Amino acid sequence: MKRCLVLSIVAIGFTLSPRFAVAQTLLQTVDAGTTPIAAAANIATNQTYVANYGSNNVTVINGITFQTQTVAAGQFPYDVRVNPFTNLIYVSNFCGNDPTCQSPGTVTVINGANNTTTPVNVGMAPYQAAVNTVTNKIYVANSGGNTVTVIDGATNNTTTVTVGNGPSGLAVNPVTNMIYVPNFADNTITVINGATLATATVQGGGYPLEAAVNYITNQIYVVNNTGNSVTVIDGATNHTSTVNTDLNPYWVAVNQVTNQIYTANFGSNTVTDIDGATLNPTNVTVGNSPSELVVDPVSNKIYVANFADNTMTMIDGATNQTTTIDVGMVPGAIEGDIVNNRFYVANNGDDTVSVIGGASPAALQLTTVTPCRVVDTRNPNGPFGGPPIQGETSRSFPFPQSGCNIPSNAAAYSVNVTVIPHGHLGYLTIWPTGEDQPLVSTLNSTDGRTKANAAIVPAGYQGAVSVYVTDTTDLILDIDGYFQPPASGTYQFYPLTPCRLVDTRGTDGQLGGPRLAAQTPRSFLVLQSSCIPAGLNPKAYSLNFTVIPNPSRQPLGYLSVWPTGESQPVVSTLNNPTATIVANAAIVPAGTGGAIDVYAYDTTDLLIDINGYFGAPGTGGLSMYPAAPCRVLDTRQVGNGQPFSGTLSPPVNAVGSVCAPPSSAQAYVFNATVVPSRSLGYLTLWPDGEHQPVVSTLNAADGFITSNMAIVPTNNGSIDAYAQGLTQLILDISGYFAP
Numbered sequence: 001m002k003r004c005l006v007l008s009i010v011a012i013g014f015t016l017s018p019r020f021a022v023a024q025t026l027l028q029t030v031d032a033g034t035t036p037i038a039a040a041a042n043i044a045t046n047q048t049y050v051a052n053y054g055s056n057n058v059t060v061i062n063g064i065t066f067q068t069q070t071v072a073a074g075q076f077p078y079d080v081r082v083n084p085f086t087n088l089i090y091v092s093n094f095c096g097n098d099p100t101c102q103s104p105g106t107v108t109v110i111n112g113a114n115n116t117t118t119p120v121n122v123g124m125a126p127y128q129a130a131v132n133t134v135t136n137k138i139y140v141a142n143s144g145g146n147t148v149t150v151i152d153g154a155t156n157n158t159t160t161v162t163v164g165n166g167p168s169g170l171a172v173n174p175v176t177n178m179i180y181v182p183n184f185a186d187n188t189i190t191v192i193n194g195a196t197l198a199t200a201t202v203q204g205g206g207y208p209l210e211a212a213v214n215y216i217t218n219q220i221y222v223v224n225n226t227g228n229s230v231t232v233i234d235g236a237t238n239h240t241s242t243v244n245t246d247l248n249p250y251w252v253a254v255n256q257v258t259n260q261i262y263t264a265n266f267g268s269n270t271v272t273d274i275d276g277a278t279l280n281p282t283n284v285t286v287g288n289s290p291s292e293l294v295v296d297p298v299s300n301k302i303y304v305a306n307f308a309d310n311t312m313t314m315i316d317g318a319t320n321q322t323t324t325i326d327v328g329m330v331p332g333a334i335e336g337d338i339v340n341n342r343f344y345v346a347n348n349g350d351d352t353v354s355v356i357g358g359a360s361p362a363a364l365q366l367t368t369v370t371p372c373r374v375v376d377t378r379n380p381n382g383p384f385g386g387p388p389i390q391g392e393t394s395r396s397f398p399f400p401q402s403g404c405n406i407p408s409n410a411a412a413y414s415v416n417v418t419v420i421p422h423g424h425l426g427y428l429t430i431w432p433t434g435e436d437q438p439l440v441s442t443l444n445s446t447d448g449r450t451k452a453n454a455a456i457v458p459a460g461y462q463g464a465v466s467v468y469v470t471d472t473t474d475l476i477l478d479i480d481g482y483f484q485p486p487a488s489g490t491y492q493f494y495p496l497t498p499c500r501l502v503d504t505r506g507t508d509g510q511l512g513g514p515r516l517a518a519q520t521p522r523s524f525l526v527l528q529s530s531c532i533p534a535g536l537n538p539k540a541y542s543l544n545f546t547v548i549p550n551p552s553r554q555p556l557g558y559l560s561v562w563p564t565g566e567s568q569p570v571v572s573t574l575n576n577p578t579a580t581i582v583a584n585a586a587i588v589p590a591g592t593g594g595a596i597d598v599y600a601y602d603t604t605d606l607l608i609d610i611n612g613y614f615g616a617p618g619t620g621g622l623s624m625y626p627a628a629p630c631r632v633l634d635t636r637q638v639g640n641g642q643p644f645s646g647t648l649s650p651p652v653n654a655v656g657s658v659c660a661p662p663s664s665a666q667a668y669v670f671n672a673t674v675v676p677s678r679s680l681g682y683l684t685l686w687p688d689g690e691h692q693p694v695v696s697t698l699n700a701a702d703g704f705i706t707s708n709m710a711i712v713p714t715n716n717g718s719i720d721a722y723a724q725g726l727t728q729l730i731l732d733i734s735g736y737f738a739p
Helices: 004-010
Strands: 025-031 036-042 047-052 057-062 068-072 077-083 088-093 106-111 117-121 126-132 137-142 147-152 158-162 171-173 178-183 188-193 199-203 208-214 219-224 229-234 240-244 249-255 260-265 270-275 281-285 290-296 301-306 311-316 322-326 331-337 342-347 352-357 365-376 393-398 412-421 425-432 443-445 451-458 464-469 473-484 492-503 522-524 540-549 556-563 574-576 582-589 596-600 604-615 623-634 644-647 667-676 680-687 698-700 706-713 718-738
Touching (some): 036 342, 036 352, 047 077, 047 342, 057 352, 077 126, 088 137, 106 126, 126 171, 199 229, 208 249, 219 249, 229 249, 249 290, 260 301, 270 290, 270 311, 290 331, 311 331, 365 492, 365 623, 412 425, 412 582, 425 473, 443 706, 451 582, 451 718, 464 473, 473 582, 492 706, 540 556, 540 574, 556 582, 556 604, 596 604, 667 698, 680 706, 698 706
Parallel strands (some): 036 077, 451 706
Antiparallel strands (some): 025 352, 036 047, 088 106, 106 117, 126 137, 147 158, 171 178, 188 199, 219 229, 229 240, 249 260, 260 270, 270 281, 301 311, 311 322, 331 342, 365 473, 412 451, 425 443, 425 464, 522 596, 540 582, 540 604, 644 718, 680 718
16 A cells, blocks of 8 residues: 655665566556556456545446546545445545644545545544454544544444554454554554454554454564564564664565465665564565555565666566556555456556556376365364354365375365254354455355255465354364375366256156165266266266255255265265255266266155266366355345346346456366345356256255356357346355366
C-alpha cells in the first residue's frame, strides 16, 4: 500500500542507484487521480481501490475491463483497506499539518455496492488501518494523536485506545484477536487485546514502522526502519527476538504457506527473506529503493515495487531468482489481488496504476492412491480425530502426517468431505492452510443430515488444509488421489463429453441393472461403455455417482467406490440418510481391466457419469493448475436476481467472470451449489456449444441446498447449465486444467 510522503522522509541521506522465465506481463496502464499513494483489492468483486492523495478521491479499477470510476473520498486519502465480506472500503484521510486541512481526523467509508460514502471521525492524522474480517472491526492508527480508533464495521461507532507515540503500520491477528501497533516515535509496539481493548507494550527497534502477522505460527514481525532489523514477537508470550536485515527496511509481508517473511529494504536495494522457523535471513537484490512488496502464497511469488527506478521485481519464493519489468514513474505502492492473479502498482510520479498479470501457478499431475481415511473427528484418539469442529471456528489438518502415505511434495488433494452435523450446519469451507479463508462454501447441511461433497484442495502450510464450519459438526476427510509436479508415474487429464456410463434402472447387464444389492460389492467394467473411446488405457476416472432409492424411501447408509482388485477401503463416497436422490463426484483409480468396484450398505439404484479420465502424459493431456477459490457465478446477485428453470441464459462465461481464469483452460474445477425454490429434479453442466448430454451434475429433489464438485470441460471459456426445476445456482472455481 503506500507511501510517497513517508518515503521522502526516510530517503534523506540515501544514495539511489539504478528471470527466472515465468509469464509476468504488464497488462494495462490505468490513469488514476493525482499522486496515487495506496491501493487495496476486493477479492470478492475484482475491484481495486486506489487512494489519490493529491486529488482527494479514490479510483476504482474494474479488474476485468480496467475501466475506472472516481469516488470523492475526503481530504488527502492516504491509506485504503477493504473488508471483502461486507464490501466496505476504508480510506484514511491523512491531513497531518497541512494548513488546508478541514478535518484532521477522518476515515471515509465507501460502500462497494454503490460507491456512496460515509465519513467517520477518528484521531489526528490517521496513518493506516487494519481490518479484522472475523469480528468486523477496523483499527486506525492515528499517528498525530497517539491513539488507535476502533470502528465497528456494522454501525460505524468508534472507540479510542491510547497507544505509544507515532503509531503507524499496525496489523491484526484474526485468530487471537490481537492487534499490533508499531510506534515509530518512541520505538515501542503496543499490543491491543481486541476483546477487552487492554494494552501491553513491547520494546521495538529503531523507528518501528510496519507490522505483519503469521496467524498460523502466532508470530508477529515488525520492521525497524533505522534499526536495520525486524523485531519478532511471540504472540503467546510477547517475548521478542531480533533479526538483522539490510539497510532501512520499510515494508514487511508474510507467506504463511511457506513460513517465509520478506522485508523491502529501501536503503540497500534488497529484499531480506527470513526463514520463519530458523530466523535465518537471506538478502535478494531487487531494483532501486524497494518500497513495498506483496506475497502471492498461491504461486509462491513476491512482487516488489522499486521506488527509484520505475520497475517492479518478482521474486520466485522457491529459488529467490528474480524478474524485473518496467512500470510507471515512482512506484511507491503495490497491491495484490491473489484470487484473480493481478498486481496493481500505484505510480506516484505519473498518476497511473500499472496492472501486472502474475506468474502462472505450477502445472500439477495426478498420482492415484488407494482411497484412505485421513480425518475422522468421531474418533477421540490421534491428531486427526476428535473433538468435533466447533461452530464459527476452523481447524487445520496436515495430510502428510495422516498415515495415508501422502508425500510432502503433494501440492493438492482430491478428497471427499463428509459432515455429520450436531444439528443445523449453515456451511463448511475448505482451503489451503495459510491462505486467507475464501468467500466460498464447500457444502451445506441446513437440515443436519450426514452429507458428502468432493473437492480438489491445494496443500497449504506443512501440507495442511483448513476447514471452517458455521455450526458444530463432526468431519470425515477421505483422499483418493493427489496432485504433484510432473514426475514418473503422474497422470494428465483428458476431458470427455459428459456421458452416462452406468444406469442400474435399465435392462440387466454389465453397465445396467439390477439395482445394487445391500452390502454386496459389484464390479463395473466401465471400459465396455461407448462413452470411453476404444483403445484407451485410463489410470483413473473423473466420475459422478448418483444414488436413487430402490425401493422408494429406502435410506442408504453409505456408498463406497474403489479400484477393482484391491481390498475394500474404509471410506465413503456418499450418504443418503433421508432417502432422496444424492450425487457426488469422485476421482477413482482404474482397477483390474480398467474396472471399478462399488459397495452400497443398503439397496439402491446407481447412475455413473464420466467427464474425463487420467492417463499417461501425451497429446491432448492437460495438467491441473490450482487457483485461489473464487465465485464465478451467483444468480442471486446478477440480473434481476430471480431463480431460473431450463437452460440458463446467457451461458456461464467463466473467463469473463470476476475470477478470470485463463483462456487456455480446457476444463474447470467447480463447486456447484443450488438453492432450489422447490423440488429440483437435476442440474446438468456441460461445455457451451455442445448438445446437452444425458447426465446430471447434482439433484435436489427434496428442495434443500445441495452442492457437488464438477469438473466441466469447456471449448470457449463458457459452460452451459440446465435445471429441471426452479433454482438459484452458485459456481465456485478452485482450479482448472490446461496444457
